[in-house]
Amino acid sequence: MKRILIVCVVWMTMFRAYAENRVNSTVKEVTVYLNGAKLMTTAKVKVEKGTSEVIFENLSPDFYAPSLQVKIKGDARLLSAKFRSRYPETPKLDPRIKIIQDSMVILGDILVGYTDEKDVIAGEENMIKIDVQKIGTAISGPSGTVSTLSMTEMKEMLTFYRTRILEIKNRWRELGIKERKLNQELASMRQRISNIASPEVKVTGEIALQINSNFSQEIELDCIYLITSASWVPMYDISSEGTDKPVLLTYRGGIRQNSGFDWKEVTLKLSTSNPFLNNSRPVLNPAYVNYRVYYGGYGGPAKDNLATISSAPSSAMNTYTLKNEDMDKEEERGRYKSLSLSDSISLGLSNQLRDQDEVQYVQEVLNNANAFSVLLDVPLQHSISANGEEHIVEVETHEIKALYQYHAVPKLDPSVFLLAKITDYGQYNLMPGNANIFYQNTLIGQSFIDPKTVADTLLLSFGRDENITIKRVKAVDVTSAKIIGTNRKETMAFDITVKNNKKVAASIEILDQIPISRNTDIVVETEELGGAEYIKDYGKLLWRVSVPPNSSKKIRFSYTIKYPKDKQIDIQ
Numbered sequence: 263m264k265r266i267l268i269v270c271v272v273w274m275t276m277f278r279a280y281a282e283n284r285v286n287s288t289v290k291e292v293t294v295y296l297n298g299a300k301l302m303t304t305a306k307v308k309v310e311k312g313t314s315e316v317i318f319e320n321l322s323p324d325f326y327a328p329s330l331q332v333k334i335k336g337d338a339r340l341l342s343a344k345f346r347s348r349y350p351e352t353p354k355l356d357p358r359i360k361i362i363q364d365s366m367v368i369l370g371d372i373l374v375g376y377t378d379e380k381d382v383i384a385g386e387e388n389m390i391k392i393d394v395q396k397i398g399t400a401i402s403g404p405s406g407t408v409s410t411l412s413m414t415e416m417k418e419m420l421t422f423y424r425t426r427i428l429e430i431k432n433r434w435r436e437l438g439i440k441e442r443k444l445n446q447e448l449a450s451m452r453q454r455i456s457n458i459a460s461p462e463v464k465v466t467g468e469i470a471l472q473i474n475s476n477f478s479q480e481i482e483l484d485c486i487y488l489i490t491s492a493s494w495v496p497m498y499d500i501s502s503e504g505t506d507k508p509v510l511l512t513y514r515g516g517i518r519q520n521s522g523f524d525w526k527e528v529t530l531k532l533s534t535s536n537p538f539l540n541n542s543r544p545v546l547n548p549a550y551v552n553y554r555v556y557y558g559g560y561g562g563p564a565k566d567n568l569a570t571i572s573s574a575p576s577s578a579m580n581t582y583t584l585k586n587e588d589m590d591k592e593e594e595r596g597r598y599k600s601l602s603l604s605d606s607i608s609l610g611l612s613n614q615l616r617d618q619d620e621v622q623y624v625q626e627v628l629n630n631a632n633a634f635s636v637l638l639d640v641p642l643q644h645s646i647s648a649n650g651e652e653h654i655v656e657v658e659t660h661e662i663k664a665l666y667q668y669h670a671v672p673k674l675d676p677s678v679f680l681l682a683k684i685t686d687y688g689q690y691n692l693m694p695g696n697a698n699i700f701y702q703n704t705l706i707g708q709s710f711i712d713p714k715t716v717a718d719t720l721l722l723s724f725g726r727d728e729n730i731t732i733k734r735v736k737a738v739d740v741t742s743a744k745i746i747g748t749n750r751k752e753t754m755a756f757d758i759t760v761k762n763n764k765k766v767a768a769s770i771e772i773l774d775q776i777p778i779s780r781n782t783d784i785v786v787e788t789e790e791l792g793g794a795e796y797i798k799d800y801g802k803l804l805w806r807v808s809v810p811p812n813s814s815k816k817i818r819f820s821y822t823i824k825y826p827k828d829k830q831i832d833i834q
Contacts, residue, residue: 283307287318287485292492292646293531293637294517298326298538299492303485309338309475321467322489322521323347329488329537332471336481341472345487348468356458362451369451373444376437387430390423466522492519494532496695497654498711500722502682503702505666509682509722511690513657515640520650527643532657534693535635636691660690668727668770672734672758677726678770687713687720699724730768730809732760740820750827753789755820762809772805776821777833784831789820 287303307316327345334340349363455465469485499512515532519525638657646653664682680701692713699706699722706725713720740755762768774794778801779786788796794803794817809815825831 283309283314283316284319285316286320287483289523289525289528290484291529291531292525293533294492294494294515294519295533295535295537296495297493297536298488298490299519299521300329300486300488300537304482306480306482308478308480309473310478311475313341313472313474316471316473316483318469318471318483318485319348319466320523321469322491322523323465323467324489324491324521325467326488326490326538329486330469331486332469333484333486334473334481335484336475336479337477338473338475338479338481341474343469343471343485345467345469348466358458359455362455362458366448366451369444369448373441373448376441376444380434380437383430383433387427390426464522488537489521490538491521492517494518496693498692498695498697499700500697500709501700501703502664502724505680509662509664509684511660511662513638513659513690513692514654515638515657516652516654517646518650518652519646519648521648524648525644525646527645530640530644530646530655532638532640533635534637534691636693638691662687662690664722668730668768669773670732670760670770671773672732673774676732676734678730678732678760680724680727682722682724684720684722685718692720697722701725727764729763730760730770731763732758732770732772734758734774737818737820740818745827746824748827749824751822751824753820753822755790755818758805758817758819759814760807760809760817761814762811765811767808767810769806769808772807772817774803774819776801776803776819777823779823783826783829785824787822787824789822790818792817792819794819 285305285307287305289301290304291302293300301322303318303321305318309316325345330343330345332340332343349359469487471483471485473481475481494515494517497514497516499514501510501512502508517530517532640655640657644653644655662684664684667681667683668678669681670678692711694710694712697709697711699709701724709723711720711722735757737755737757741753743750743752745751756774758772758774760770760772776788776796777786791803792805794805796803803819805817807815807817823831
């Protein structure tokens with residue numbers, strides 16, 4: 263009997279030294295990122311003297327474990343903290359779930375093996391590149407001398423380099439495909455568990471804390487962590503009451519979350535940063551310069567329409583140069599990509615992107631969002647349901663001074679648009695997003711706000727003004743075509759007529775263009791510009807005209823195109 267009593271005392275002492283508290287924490291504050299969210303959960307718990315285990319239960323299973331932070335308000339010390347998934351064991355749990363979970367563990371081990379192999383072959387590739395760079399340096403030498411490596415040995419070395427690097431690239435690609443398939447299979451298994459599990463069984467997350475206290479007390483615990491199943495997108499309402507009024511810009515955020523638990527009356531913040539970016543510092547390795555060696559598939563110099571092999575003695579290195587045509591094409595692509603929103607409007611392009619292009623562009627911006635990270639406080643507290651549906655919150659409203667300008671590109675659209683020009687818009691922390699445009703309490707339509715342009719002025723379109731009309735027609739009395747020797751010369755002329763039906767004068771910016779020749783045999787010359795500002799590099803014509811009320815104004819411009827008479831031209 264005495265022995266039993268001693269065992270009970272020891273057991274009770276151990277239990278008091280390692281007590282467990284399970285608590286339901288409250289989500290107090292949420293910072294939603296463009297991808298993901300940071301949650302702060304709070305709970306008050308009573309801990310006994312010694313070591314206690316406190317478990318925050320009923321948390322989202324989509325946690326990001328490395329992000330966990332714990333703050334203790336009280337005279338206690340944190341010994342350890344970790345996230346873990348909880349699969350409640352109930353009589354209703356289907357035995358198939360255990361089989362799927364075991365399979366997930368096996369797939370997880372395989373996935374780790376793929377990651378390890380990628381690390382190894384990446385290191386091998388780096389070592390091979392460094393060795394080749396060292397050999398190249400030894401070949402040229404600091405004094406211009408050449409090593410004793412024969413051409414055959416050098417070819418064999420380069421063949422090995424090319425073959426092995428190609429094998430590494432192929433294997434890297436294979437591992438990437440296998441990783442993607444495994445992740446898809448793991449996601450499918452999670453979904454199968456969700457489908458098989460009874461409604462009462464719910465996979466959740468929990469935080470296990472070990473806390474040491476010198477006496478019994480009540481402490482307050484704050485756990486801060488990231489989850490992946492949340493996001494937000496910027497959106498705007500832009501309204502104006504007239505050209506003599508400021509622009510009212512309402513900044514909103516569309517929040518979605520599917521964490522498994524509703525956020526009830528939480529303090530919200532919206533961040534434009536990406537907490538999941540790799541923050542390891544970049545390491546700068548030596549850069550080597552040497553003569554370029556170019557070999558074809560059989561070890562000999564390649565000859566094709568992209569490269570020209572220069573003649574050189576056998577002891578010297580072979581070099582090649584690219585034709586200018588391909589560089590010109592790349593330069594042209596770069597020039598097109600660098601056009602700002604204002605340039606796009608000036609060229610008559612639509613300021614509303616196609617859905618696919620818009621999604622791609624926004625994703626590129628979001629991937630680089632850390633470069634201009636902003637934290638926005640959302641007024642009032644909000645409740646966000648965990649159903650994946652968009653919950654729109656108002657962030658802030660700005661009254662912005664704007665310069666209004668009528669704008670027309672009659673070649674593309676026989677309408678006159680009202681634009682608002684906003685300068686110094688960087689102070690409003692805008693992100694790329696869709697905007698609802700209102701003018702005099704009427705919805706004009708939607709546009710896309712792009713503050714990431716290189717222009718210093720943000721242009722907002724308030725739609726067409728039906729009280730101003732514009733028309734562009736060919737001037738048949740001037741247009742002509744004739745043969746001069748071996749060339750054909752065509753004269754093109756156009757009349758632009760703008761009519762102001764408003765009761766006040768209207769200042770209108772009108773754009774058109776003259777084609778640019780890309781062939782020396784095709785010569786384009788301007789004839790009459792009608793007082794336009796001519797930007798030759800782009801062929802752009804710009805008129806700024808003021809039309810009195812209930813009046814009209816006519817503009818004429820013309821140009822000639824001379825080209826070989828046996829050819830045909832196409833003006834794009």
